[in-house]
Amino acid sequence: MRNKIVIFLMVLIVFIQFGYAKEKPTYYGIVIxxxxxxxxxxxxxxxxxxxxxxFYNKLMDMYYSGSKSRAKDKLYLLTEKQATRTNIKNTLKKVTKKAKSGDVVYFFFSGHGSSLDDPSEIITPAYNNNELIKVMENSGLIVPYDFNINKVLQTAIIGKRDLKNNDGYGFKRLDNHGIQVIMISxxxxxxNIFRNSSNSTVKVTPRAKLKLNFDEEMAKLRQNRNKPKRKSEYKNLIFFSAGGTDKAVSEDNRLKRGKFSLExxxxxKSANQNGDDKITKKEFEDCLRTEDNAKSFVRYPVNRHANKTVFKSITRPITVAQKDKIRVKTSIRGLENMSSEIVIDNKNYDIEIVKSGNMYQIFRYTGxxxxxxxxxxxxxxxNSLKLFKLKGTSKLNIKVIETDKRKERGRYCKGExxxxxIKSKNIGKYIVALTLxxxxxxIMLQPNDQNKFSxxxxxxxxxxxFGMDKIKVFALTNQKQYNKVKKLVIKGGLLTDYGVNQLYTILKNDKSYKEAEIDIETLDKPKNYCRKGD
Structure with a gap:
């Protein structure tokens, strides 16, 4: 009988330890x-x-293997006309009802923001609205699609009213239920969106029927910046923002993207320094803080020293079965971490990379x-080579035009x-040509505003x-796809890393094109070196 009791107790302990094991968290995202x-x-x-x-695509890659069907009802993308005040509040309410203790909710916003620190036209017309000033005390706002500059109180998303509370279904409820919230703005x-122990200031107290003066109220705010800080309001919120409480931020005019969003x-991609499967708060914060054009303003209200995981690493294991990958024979360990498009394949490789001192030699498969x-x-x-590995429905017939004066076919000198x-017939109307x-x-040769050839x-x-250059040509049939490519055209044709990645995504999503690739050798020699009789 005693043995039976012992066995029963052991089974009970195992059941307690493992039967109630915590389920894997569900990852939600509200991306605006x-x-x-x-x-x-x-x-x-x-x-x-x-x-x-x-950002939406990054979350989908991290947690749902890039599958929209798996991410359905978990990740929500609100852009343009969808990003109304009602839709934002309702989506937050929907996620708050679904999320359980241990889950993670991402809230990402890119757009206009404002606060009492803002001297711009967004909020100053409403300074005579004491009700608004009261709501905006120690808070900030974000601007939805249907924002009305003359009805700020009714149409803005105000942090402490619409995000923290949200009629009982906001960040405070998530926090109380042990749900991790990670916000990026x-x-x-x-x-100003979240005011807590590390960034609170003494409130601006509105006076009845008094039109507040911006300069006077801002002077009060600055005067009280160093007053004792109040207790934190959140236990599970991590907040990364583009600027501080009194900073305006900007877009990159050339790339047409928010500077902080680009960071x-x-x-x-790069914050995970120790090669594990996660990006911690410290890793992410340190990465953002290294850039001059976008300083991270991070708020971790309760324990700023706790180094929680904020993202799953998006570095995926590489398998030979993946298509359009760069097949490499290499003597370098860890090379696959340099690009997610690499397959280490010692048999059927495209290039071979050998480390020589502090340099790396790249060889063709021919040697x-x-x-x-x-x-x-x-x-x-x-990173750029992945563009040149894309395969279409068939090959283009394309030939380099050579003359009898050339000493050696495929070899060209400086300035030539x-x-x-293109010899193929029925190629369609849309040509995309690149060099590497x-x-x-x-460099995008076509389309290019400065290179308008036949x-x-x-x-x-x-x-x-100079060295070995590649030329890649795509003959597209999809006009919408071509129009997306044209948006990447910049003066001189040189694509940034962002442009390369965007072009790769555009071409990868629809492979109904024909394509071809040519290798040429370029020399830092005068033209007569490559020509007969010159």
Missing amino acids: GCCSEYQNEGLTALHAKDDAKS DSCYAG VEKCL EEYCEVNKTNLKTYL MVEAQ NREGEV LTLIRAVVQYP
């Missing part, structure tokens, strides 16, 4: 980008939609040397014009850096 056009006048248009789409004066995107580069250029080269002719040089730079003729001038 607003707006290239607002319902009402008075606001500057922004390109925040692309910021939101990028790429907006002006974002530090967030970069850090999701010819492409180039010798440093580690930075190697990373860039591998390389011309390639030894430093990993991608549809079937591709031209490129030989210039630094």
